[in-house]
Amino acid sequence: MQWEILVVMVVYMAINLGIGLWGAKLNIAAKGGFMEEYFLGGRGMGGFVLAMTLTTTYISAGSFIAGPGVAYSQGLGWVLLAMTQLPVGYLVLGVLGKRFAIVGRKIQAVTVIDFLKHRYESKAVIVLSVMGVIGFFLAAIAVQFIGGARLFQSMTGYSYETALFIFAGVVVFYVTFGGFRGVVLTDTAQGIVMFAGTLVLLVGVFTYGGGVGAVMGKLAAVNPDLITPFGLNHFITVPWIASFWILVGFGVIGLPQVAVRGMGYKDTRAMHTAIVIGTVFTGFLMLGMHLIGSIGKAIDPAIKIGDTVIPELTKLTLNPWLAGLFLTAPLAAIMSTVSSQLLVLSSTIIKDLYVSYVNPNPEEAFIRKVSMIITLITGILVFAISFRPPDFLVWLNLFALAGMESVFLWPILLGLYWKGANDHGALASMISGCAAYLYCHYFWTRPFGTHTIILPLLIGLVVFVAVSKLTPPPRTEIIRKFWG
Amino acid sequence: MREDLFREDPRYKQANKEALLAIGLFALNILWWFAFAYGLGSGPPQEYSYVMGFPAWFFWSVIGGYVVFSFLTWIMVKFFYKDMPLDAATDYHWKPQDRGGKR
Numbered sequence: 001m002q003w004e005i006l007v008v009m010v011v012y013m014a015i016n017l018g019i020g021l022w023g024a025k026l027n028i029a030a031k032g033g034f035m036e037e038y039f040l041g042g043r044g045m046g047g048f049v050l051a052m053t054l055t056t057t058y059i060s061a062g063s064f065i066a067g068p069g070v071a072y073s074q075g076l077g078w079v080l081l082a083m084t085q086l087p088v089g090y091l092v093l094g095v096l097g098k099r100f101a102i103v104g105r106k107i108q109a110v111t112v113i114d115f116l117k118h119r120y121e122s123k124a125v126i127v128l129s130v131m132g133v134i135g136f137f138l139a140a141i142a143v144q145f146i147g148g149a150r151l152f153q154s155m156t157g158y159s160y161e162t163a164l165f166i167f168a169g170v171v172v173f174y175v176t177f178g179g180f181r182g183v184v185l186t187d188t189a190q191g192i193v194m195f196a197g198t199l200v201l202l203v204g205v206f207t208y209g210g211g212v213g214a215v216m217g218k219l220a221a222v223n224p225d226l227i228t229p230f231g232l233n234h235f236i237t238v239p240w241i242a243s244f245w246i247l248v249g250f251g252v253i254g255l256p257q258v259a260v261r262g263m264g265y266k267d268t269r270a271m272h273t274a275i276v277i278g279t280v281f282t283g284f285l286m287l288g289m290h291l292i293g294s295i296g297k298a299i300d301p302a303i304k305i306g307d308t309v310i311p312e313l314t315k316l317t318l319n320p321w322l323a324g325l326f327l328t329a330p331l332a333a334i335m336s337t338v339s340s341q342l343l344v345l346s347s348t349i350i351k352d353l354y355v356s357y358v359n360p361n362p363e364e365a366f367i368r369k370v371s372m373i374i375t376l377i378t379g380i381l382v383f384a385i386s387f388r389p390p391d392f393l394v395w396l397n398l399f400a401l402a403g404m405e406s407v408f409l410w411p412i413l414l415g416l417y418w419k420g421a422n423d424h425g426a427l428a429s430m431i432s433g434c435a436a437y438l439y440c441h442y443f444w445t446r447p448f449g450t451h452t453i454i455l456p457l458l459i460g461l462v463v464f465v466a467v468s469k470l471t472p473p474p475r476t477e478i479i480r481k482f483w484g
Numbered sequence: 485m486r487e488d489l490f491r492e493d494p495r496y497k498q499a500n501k502e503a504l505l506a507i508g509l510f511a512l513n514i515l516w517w518f519a520f521a522y523g524l525g526s527g528p529p530q531e532y533s534y535v536m537g538f539p540a541w542f543f544w545s546v547i548g549g550y551v552v553f554s555f556l557t558w559i560m561v562k563f564f565y566k567d568m569p570l571d572a573a574t575d576y577h578w579k580p581q582d583r584g585g586k587r
Contacts, residue, residue: 076539079542079546080545083517083545083549086513086550087509087553089557090506091510094502094507095503097503098495098498098499098502098568098570099496099500099503101570102493102495102496102499102572105571211537212536213534213537215537216534216537216539225529227529228525229521229522229525229542229545230525242518245514250510267569267570268565268567272561272565272567275557275561275565276554276557276558280554283550283554287546417503483490483493483496484490484492484493
């Protein structure tokens with residue numbers, strides 16, 4: 001292990017802790033209600049911070065480690081696939097749009113489940129949503145912790161347990177004390193690191209390979225399939241790759257940790273700025289990281305394990321200080337994702353379970369303590385799960401992603417835009433969407449050549465509309481509250 | 485209480501328009517991505533043409549798509565998205581031609 005990399009790592013972790021504490025200080029200084037501050041930063045995000053937190057929350061280890069690892073074996077076709085994520089910035093903010101921000105203020109929602117609760121007034125919908133968040137988020141967070149710890153382990157040479165302890169410890173600390181502000185501020189710093197890291201490695205790899213033309217020539221010489229849009233032996237079929245526009249493009253609107261950011265910005269100017277910066281930023285990272293992975297065979301054709309492609313290329317092409325800087329980037333990607341998920345998980349437990357059903361009118365000082373304690377406990381719980389890690393990292397992660405989309409996408413979107421959407425429709429859609437997803441996942445992986453997510457989402461939509469039409473419309477008071 | 489007795493929030497009309505624009509951009513994005521990738525990339529790789537060292541399909545679909553759609557996103561937001569207040573109150577009379585996000 002090179003000591004230079006270790007130094008950069010330690011400094012980086014310390015900086016994140018510092019930023020988290022700064023967020024905590026801002027929380028204490030803020031005047032509004034504690035919940036709105038702790039879970040939504042008092043709806044005060046500016047454009048740049050909004051863009052960074054939205055995109056870094058979405059961009060995880062998948063885009064820095066796993067994705068480029070697959071691109072290494074599939075070639076340029078995998079970069080084509082990764083580019084289906086370009087619209088995330090303009091879709092989430094553009095489609096949820098100003099109506100989500102306005103409605104959030106009308107009903108004083110702090111979480112996505114808050115929104116669903118006011119819109120559908122149905123215990124069953126809430127219970128299902130809470131179960132969905134807890135189940136899927138536990139899995140997703142554990143996966144990110146494991147990925148982060150393994151990465152930290154491979155870079156520092158610590159044991160897995162020590163690496164997990166340090167890595168998860170830092171994240172849990174700044175989420176617990178910094179709340180939403182701590183999370184978005186660290187997200188912003190981490191976004192800058194991710195951008196700089198990608199740029200450095202991109203230049204490094206192409207320089208090492210002797211320029212674009214030379215690299216492409218070598219790649220075609222290794223296997224001509226690598227420079228086609230079809231991947232190795234036509235692995236990437238057209239209906240399958242096209243489905244990713246839904247899975248990692250449109251469907252992202254339904255992820256609670258992403259959607260909640262659509263309620264938290266300060267004004268429309270912030271939103272406009274964030275759409276542009278977010279799109280440019282996402283596109284650059286997706287294109288950059290996957291391109292690096294996809295040309296890896298032209299640099300070093302002998303890498304065996306997908307997840308080690310990026311670390312290996314980094315060590316090969318960059319000097320140790322730059323390598324240290326770059327290797328903080330995937331760590332940053334993981335931390336920025338997991339911190340937001342952790343906060344959604346704890347806000348669900350506190351706001352949607354504790355305040356809704358146990359103690360509707362808690363004292364301000366009391367809820368402050370409870371929020372932090374529950375966030376801390378949640379963090380420790382996931383830490384404990386990650387201690388004995390299950391194997392299928394990417395699998396579990398993708399499962400959580402698609403599962404959450406099949407549960408949340410339609411209740412959020414239709415509830416926001418369609419007056420006729422009612423509680424029966426939402427409930428039926430959540431159940432049928434999730435059940436269809438599980439069925440397809442195990443028994444019918446590529447229905448009509450498409451990705452597993454497509455059919456369940458279609459079923460969820462059709463069931464939602466049909467059931468809503470067949471059952472009584474929502475109460476007029478709800479419509480007035482949301483539309484008036 | 486009858487549903488038609490309240491006036492819909494005047495900001496929603498513009499907000500709906502903006503959401504539809506985002507969907508339209510999304511559709512256009514898919515079209516561009518698809519047309520260049522498979523229009524230029526479906527032949528045998530030995531016959532590929534190259535732009536700045538990249539295979540032409542890759543250059544236009546992936547790199548070109550990134551640049552063009554980042555630019556179009558900016559156009560959309562700059563010229564078609566309108567500033568408006570976001571607070572809960574609906575007793576003011578906001579019109580799309582009004583500027584400024586704060587009251």
